[in-house]
Amino acid sequence: MDLFYTLSKVLWTLAVPSNFVLFVGVLGLVIVFLGSRRSGLVLIALAVAGQLVMGFSPLSQHLLSPLEERFxxxxxxxxxxxxxxxxxxxxxxxxxxxxxxxxxxxxxxxxxxxxxxxxxxxxxxxxxxxxxxxxxxxxxxxxxxxxxxxxxxxxxxxxxxxxxxxxxxxxxxxxxxxxxxxxxxxxxxxxxxxxxxxxxxxxxxxxxxxxxxxxxxYRTIDPAALNIVYSRAASGMDMTDLAAKEWVGLLAYYMTGKIGDLFxxxxxxx
CATH class of the missing domain: 3.40.50.620 (HUPs)
Incomplete structure (x- = not known):
């Protein structure tokens, strides 16, 4: 099996933002139960903050727009x-x-x-x-x-x-x-x-x-209309995952010679 294909699938499952913040939150809970309350609560707070920012804020729109406007x-x-x-x-x-x-x-x-x-x-x-x-x-x-x-x-x-x-x-x-x-x-x-x-x-x-x-x-309306607030965290997270996949994909493809230009x-x- 092609190593690049296998690694890209496995590593992205772990690194996709919606999964990553969940893993961080679960890790925080585990650390709390193991007795390190302060460190665990910090991780839980970071996970919740990440969910709020990526789920409700215009972050994903600003990440997607440069990709969609490139051509x-x-x-x-x-x-x-x-x-x-x-x-x-x-x-x-x-x-x-x-x-x-x-x-x-x-x-x-x-x-x-x-x-x-x-x-x-x-x-x-x-x-x-x-x-x-x-x-x-x-x-x-x-x-x-x-x-x-x-x-x-x-x-x-x-x-x-x-x-x-x-x-x-x-x-x-x-x-x-x-x-x-x-x-x-x-x-x-x-x-x-x-x-x-x-x-x-x-x-x-x-x-x-x-x-x-x-x-x-297209997933964005216009470069001048990016500051939308999502009413459902799931919608914002989906768009964040989508944008992150493309930016990470561009970097990975460039580093492995699958594209000649980074962008x-x-x-x-x-």
């Missing part, structure tokens, strides 16, 4: 587009395959925009990239789960090729390149969530497959 939205026009790539992550494989119905999550805009772009560029090749994200690889395939959803949004399945090995963004890039073997100068769109676009574009560039970013699924940007801005 501009793609506006379809008269330019030639040779292909469109959709990265997995919008589907819910367990539900879709068990119930036999389309099932998507809050990243469903990826599928909607993919279909719209497919209609805007009827001659473009279409590719879906993704497989099971389960650590042991035994989970249901994203590619199998997404088929019904693509049919429902009007995609001609005869146009779609499926890359079914990629477990992470770096593999999305490498395996999709191997599948389509793009010609030099080919113009391919990459559809994924806006917060994920910098890392995804960086991965495709690193394997010699430059793509045009088509960010979707990839549009070519004209570099």
């Amino acid at each position: 501009p939205p793609f506006i379809p026009g008269a330019e030639r587009i040779d292909g469109i790539i959709l990265l997995g992550g919008a589907e819910v494989p367990d539900i879709a395959l068990t119930r036999g119905i389309p099932a998507v999550n809050d990243a469903a805009e990826r599928v909607i925009v993919f279909a719209a772009l497919a209609r805007a560029y009827p001659e473009a090749a279409l590719v879906f990239s993704g497989t099971s994200g389960v650590l042991d690889g035994g989970g249901p395939l994203e590619s199998a789960a997404i088929r019904e959803a693509l049919v429902d949004v009007g995609i001609d399945m005869a146009r779609v090729r499926f890359e079914t090995r990629a477990r992470n963004t770096a593999e999305n890039a490498a395996f999709t390149r191997d599948l389509v073997k793009p010609n030099e100068g080919a113009r391919w769109l990459l559809v994924t969530s806006a917060f994920h676009i910098p890392r995804a574009v960086g991965c495709f560039r690193a394997v010699g497959f430059p793509v045009i970013a088509a960010p979707v699924d 990839p940007a549009p070519i004209e801005r570099r």
Whole structure:
């Protein structure tokens, strides 16, 4: 099994902010019961403070905004587009395959925009990239789960090729390149969530497959409207986890050579 993939899954489970503050709080309780009341209460207080800040404050919005604003939205026009790539992550494989119905999550805009772009560029090749994200690889395939959803949004399945090995963004890039073997100068769109676009574009560039970013699924309203307060701590924590995953992912991918720039940007801005 790939060591990087295994470590990224295991370590992130421990380090994800919502889990980390819980672990700190539990550790504080254990220390209190072991007799070190003051040290334990400090850890419990830190855990509660972390939960309040990450759960209710605008912190997550400020973390997400630079990621989402890094690349501009793609506006379809008269330019030639040779292909469109959709990265997995919008589907819910367990539900879709068990119930036999389309099932998507809050990243469903990826599928909607993919279909719209497919209609805007009827001659473009279409590719879906993704497989099971389960650590042991035994989970249901994203590619199998997404088929019904693509049919429902009007995609001609005869146009779609499926890359079914990629477990992470770096593999999305490498395996999709191997599948389509793009010609030099080919113009391919990459559809994924806006917060994920910098890392995804960086991965495709690193394997010699430059793509045009088509960010979707925005989680922030506007850079001038970030100071919102969440009414549910769970909502704020979800967004904090999301932002932290991308920033940590950028650093980890840069340090391991999976992207060439720490924070990839549009070519004209570099």
